[in-house]
Amino acid sequence: MIKQTSISLAQQASKSMTKSIPPVTLTYKNMLKDPSVKYKPFKGPVLTNRKWPNNTIKKAPRWLSTDLRDGNQSLPDPMNVEQKKEYFHKLVDLGFKEIEVAFPSASQTDFDFTRYAVENAPDDVSIQALTQSREHLIRRTIDSLRGAKRATVHTYLATSDMFREIVFNMSQEEAIEKAVETTKLVRELTKDDPSTAGTYWSYEFSPETFSDTPMDFAVKICEAVKExxxxxxxxxxxxxxxxxxxxxxxxxxxxxxxxxxxxITEREKICVSTHNHNDRGCAVAATELALLAGADRVEGCVFGNGERTGNVDLVTLALNLYTQGIPPNLDFSDISSVLDVVERCNKIPVSPRAPYGGDLVVCAFSGSHQDAIKKGFALQEKYNKEHNTDTKNSQWRIPYLPLDPKDIGRDYEAVIRVNSQSGKGGTAWVILRSLGLDLPRPMQIEFSAQVQEAADALKRELQPKGIIELFKKTYNFENPSIKNSINLINYNVEKDPQNPEKRIFIGQVEVNGKTTDFKGVGNGPISSLIDAFSQLLNVKLGVANYTEHSIGSGSRTQAASFIQITYMNDSTNEAATKWGVGIHEDVSEASIKAIFTTVNNLISSGDIVVPEI
Structure with a gap:
């Protein structure tokens, strides 16, 4: 006996799909199929009781900008003296108290600029200079720093096995001996020299390639330098x-x-500093975790310029702290001016997607993102109004925007930008921010379709100016006169003597240069005016939607009225609708204006024909 089995349609479809899709076999051209034969996973130190995962960052670190040294040396076209001066003063304005300005022994230009920085730095700003561990270079570097209020001499020595063995052919003992010899010479020429007593001297030692150095040796060489x-x-x-x-x-x-x-011993006498490069794209994360682990100081560049993939981005680090409620002690209130200086002096563009500073990072093109942002702003404005809260100081809770753009000098107009991928929220945002009109949802849907069609036709993003022009054209907004328009001369709304619950709209209008009486009956001003138009144009008009809101506050408050009128399209002989809007100090006048604007738009587009008067 054959046992029958039942297979669902879904299972059959799944089997069918599985059979019809051939297996994919990757063909490697240059990459190794098994990279483990060439690359080995990195082995870090073994910590049996690590503490940093449970820590939190509670204050900003000491910051050092190395834009003018590490950043500058990585540029295809290094900065000239004037550009370095402009950059230096920008760093001071931003609040940097420690600035590595040059490699003074490398060239006369670097020496001269170090002298400029020493002579022009505020008293609380420490000028730092880097030198190799050679006596004549050390002496030249210290000469460049003489007379500074605060100066830091920075020496370095590669400590990883790979660099010691391949680059320097130096044993660990020889490396320690060299580092100690260098330190003693710097000490002799700075803090032990009575002629330099007017300078607050600091000393920085970098075990270069620390991240690839055996940890016990890194500690050992630093202990010797400290001693x-x-x-x-x-x-x-x-x-x-x-x-x-x-x-x-x-x-x-x-x-x-x-x-x-x-x-390390004598931790209280040590400032632990980080200097992260971005080879794996994780420099910001690595630096933040290092702060959790107890680091005190961060070296990096504004917007992350530097060798290869760059140094850690100090803008991102500082504003990450800021958005967690921690004062970063750096002022990026005018991020655009920072971008301007960095791009002009480095001659390298900052990515439009660079965190916080990029041109596009506070912009939303996606319809769902735009709608969420628009709703967030609306709720925040409502809350601030109800609680009489200062907008600048109220809690920031806007979807997709971790930072208030205004805190870094950006305008809200740039938050939402519209292209063919945008939805009703983006289009409505532009109209709201530019004209003060909070479009009703059905009107948002209708107009966003117009915008998407225009963006598709142009094959580009629509700027706010273009969206405003399209809105005015589509809805005959603020158009004082259009072809074949009907203009109201005077009017009055009275109670219907035969039915007190009814209202009569009585007035005069000008049609094609001729004046005629204008009368209609309805439940109120709007319905009676619609009835008057229906009789005048011999077309049955109705109201599908009506909404209003105020614009502004105090004595300058205006009313915005939105109306969706139903009509019979003469060309298609089908029911259709048309939206319109009117603005006036008086609510009734705004609604009347909206109706006249909409009807005149229908006439102008040919959807309704004006009979001979």
Whole structure:
């Protein structure tokens, strides 16, 4: 006996689809099918009781901008002196208290600019200069810093096995000896030299390629440098622990920072600094996790310029703190001016998608995004009005926007931009922000279709000006005269003597240069006016939708009235509708204006024909 089985239509379809789709086999041209033969996973330090995952960032770190040194050296066309001066003063205006300005021993230009920075820096700004661990270069660097109120000498030495063995052919012991020798020379020429007593000298040592250095050796070499420098709690030594090359996931870098902090002695005499590059695209995340692990200071560049994929972006880090309610101690109130200086001096454009600063990051093109943003603004404005709250200081709760664009000098007009992918929310936002008109939902749907059609035809984004022009044309808005228009001369609305619940609209209109009486009956001013038009034009008109709202406040308040009129289309002999809007100080006048505007639009478009008077 054959056992029969029942298979559902869905199962049959699934089997059919499975059979019809051939298996996909990847063919590698240059990439290895098994990359493990060439690349090995990075092994970080083993922490049995890591603390950083449970920590939170509660304050801003010390910031150092290295735009003028690390950033500048990575430019295809480095900045000239005038550009470096402009950039330097912008960094000071933004609030940076530590600025690495140059590699003074590299060229006369860098030396001269360091002197300019020393002579023009505010008293509370520390000028930092980088030098290699060679005596004549160290002396030249310190000469460039003489007379500064605050100065930091920054030396470095590669400590990873790969760099020591491949680049420098140096053992760990030789590396420690070199680092100590350099530190002692810097100390002799700065804080131990009575002739430089007017300068507050700081010292920074970077075990370059820290992220690829055995952690025990990183601690060992820094201990030796610390002993040679003899820091104090009031003037700690700066140990900069750079991810010169980003080697692994951000959590591994955080483990490395925590390991270093747990194993270095005299932690109170040390400032732990980070300097993250972005090879894996994780520099911001790695830096934030390093702060959780106990780092005190961050080095980076504005908008992340730097070698290869760049240094960590200080704008992103600072504004990430800001949106968590933490003062970043940097002022990006005018982000556009920062973009202008950075792009002009670096001669490299900032990505339009760069967090916070990019041209497009506060813009929404998607219809669903636009609708959510529009609703968010409406609710926030309502809340602020009901609670008499200052808009600038009220809690920010707008979908898709983690930061109030106005806090960084951006206007709300740029928040929503309209193209063929946009929906009713985007179009309605532009009309609301530009004209003050909060379009009814059915009108939003109708007009957004017009906008999408126009954007498709132009094959580009529609600017607000173009949307406003299309709105005015589509709805005959603020058009003082159109062809064959009907103009109201005078009117009065009275009670119907035969039926007190009814109203009579009585007036005179001008039609094609001729004056005629104008009369209709209805339940109120609107319905009686619609009836008057129906009799005048010999077309049955009706009201499908009516809504109104106020514009402005106080003595300057106006009323906006929206009306959707039903009519019989003469060309198709089918029922149709047309929206219109009117604005006036008086609500009744606004509604009358909306009706006249809509009817005249129907006449102008040929949907209704005006009979001979």
């Amino acid at each position: 040679a420098w003899e820091p104090t709690e009031s003037n700690p030594i700066i140990f900069n622990l750079p991810a010169t090359v980003e080697m692994a996931t951000p959590n591994v870098y955080a483990d490395q920072i925590e390991y270093f902090i747990n194993n």
